[in-house]
Amino acid sequence: MKKLANLKFMVMAMFVAMLSMSLTACSDDDDDDVPGVANYFIECKMNGGGLTNQELMQLESGLNSELSQITIKGATKSEAIYTFDEVILNLKRKVFVDGLPGISGTLNIAFSLKTTDGIVAKSAIIKVTKNGCE
Structure with a gap:
């Protein structure tokens, strides 16, 4: 009976060890580091x-022109x-x-805040319909 309890304990310990290894990240999943001060x-x-x-490109171009200010x-x-x-x-x-x-349906507008080096600091999406937005 004691051997069975020890075996159960060993199996559980091995299971926990395997589970913890399978949840360890293999690489750095963090976003690119944004410098302390940037443009x-x-x-x-x-x-x-x-x-x-073509209509999407025209709208996008117009809004990006305004955002460039x-x-x-x-x-x-x-x-x-x-x-x-x-x-x-x-x-x-x-x-x-x-x-x-x-417009018909939902127009998705994805915004990105970027450094001049191209690093994305934050993003947001506005969903626009013909009646309003979310």
Whole structure:
């Protein structure tokens, strides 16, 4: 009986050891490190909304042109993220609050806050319909 208890204990110990090894990450899954102070910009990409590729490219180009006016120079990551969050909130509350006429379904607009080195610090998605946004 004691051998059975020891065997049970050994099997459980081996199971726990195998499980812990299988949950160990093999590589660094963290995002690229953003420098302490950097220059940032915001860009967007769009899809959906029942629009053609040409219409999507025109809308995307226009919005990216407007976003290019927002440059965040010499900021920490947290300062840049604060500005990015304010821009996204402003877009939701003022620009897309009533939706977009001429679209069908949902237009997905993905925004990225990037350093001038191309490192993504944060991203957000606004889903716009003809009646409003989320």
